[in-house]
Amino acid sequence: MSALAAHPVDPPLTARWLGRVDYATTFQNMKDFVAQRTPDQREQLWICEHDPVFTLGLAGRPEHVLAPGDIPVVPTDRGGQVTYHGPGQVVAYPLIDLQARRYFVKEYVHRLEEAVIRTLADLGVTGHRVAGAPGIYVRLDDPFSHAVLLQKPQQRAPGSPAPQPDFTGLGKIAALGIKVSQHRTYHGVALNVAMDLQPFSRINPCGYAGLKTVDLSTIGVSVPWDDAARQLAAHLTRLLAV
Template structure:
C-alpha cells in the first residue's frame, strides 16, 4: 500500500478523487493510503440528519456517501483515507473498523494518551479527567448474549478524539479516520458530533500534549500500514 501525504486539500475534490479511485482503479495503480488535512468543512454521512447541523455559519456542509452522521474537518486534524481491496486482503468490514480504531489507539499511545472504545459508538474516546489512565472503561464494548440489544452509548466523563466513517463498494474501501491533533474545536459546538447532542470533542493539544501534525500523521500512517497488512 503506497502512502501519499497530500498536505491541506479541499474536501469535495478529494472525496470525488477517492470515490473515482475506489470505483475505477487503473490496472497499474497500487492500493493507497492518503494522509491529509482539510480546510473547515462539515460532512454529512448517509444517515446524516440536517437537524444535527445546528449553526454552520460560514463553514460549508457537504453530503457524502460514508456511513455515520455529521462531523467536522479542519486544520490541525490528521485525516487518513485507506483505499484498499478488503476482499483481496481477507478483511471483513467489522474487522476493518476494528483495525482503524486500533491504529488510532496505538497512535495516541505513542504520545502517552490512552484511547478507548465505547460500546455502540464507533470512534476513539479519552477520559477527560485523566487521559493518561490505563484503567478500563465501564462503557467499553463487552460480549453480549445472542439477541441481547446493544447498550446505548454512554459518554460520561469522555471526550471524542478520533472519528470514523467508511464506505465499501465492491469490496473496495474509501473514506476513513480523522484524529484531532491541534484544532480550533469551536466548530464542533455548531453540530451534534456524530449525531450525539452534547458530546464533547477534544484534541491532543487540549489534553496538554504538544506534538506536531507531521509527527502524528507519520505515526498514524505507520500504524495503518502495519495493521492493514496481510
C-alpha cells in the first residue's frame, strides 16, 4: 500500500492526556491495554512526559549505558537501543490496531516520523530522516534550512543491508521505538522540547557513540510543552486515521 493512502477508520483515536507519569507504570499500563482491549473499544493515543529514566530496548546493550548515576534504567520490550526520557519531552504512545487500519509496520513508522516532521515544520524547523537510523534529525548549523540531506534514505534493492548511518552535522531531536503484538502497537515517539540534555551524555543515544541530541530550545525555538504536545497529537491523529 502506498504511503498515506486514504483508508478512513471508525472510530478515530481517543487522546488521553496523562501529564507527568512514572515510566515503568505507564509501560505496564500500555501492555495491559493492548492485551485486554476488545474489538469494540476505541484505540487510544496517550500523551505524557516522564520523570528522568533511561529505557533499554530489546536490542539494547548494557555497555551503551555509560554512567546512569541516580537515573533508573528500565528494560523494555520495544525495538532499539537505549534512550532517555525526562521532563520537557513530549512522549506519544499510539495504541492502535495496524490490521484494522490496513498498513504495515514500515508505513506505521513512516507516519510517526512524518507527524514529527510536520510538527517541526509548524515551528519553522526542518526535520530530516537519516538512512539506517529511525527518528528525526535537524541540521546543527541551520535547523531551518530546507536543503536536502545527503544522508536521506534512498531506494535500495530488496534484501540489501541498511546503510551505516551518517550523523555528520546533525542532532537528533526525536526518537522512535515501537512494539507490535498481535497487530497492536505500543510504545511510540518522543520529541525533545525544552529538556535538561545532560543525561544524554551518560549514554550512547540509540547505541551510537557521540550522537548529539538536541531539543527545540537549544536550536532557538521557544514553545510551551503543551503547545508542542497538542501539535504532535493533532498530526498523529490525522496521519494514523487514514
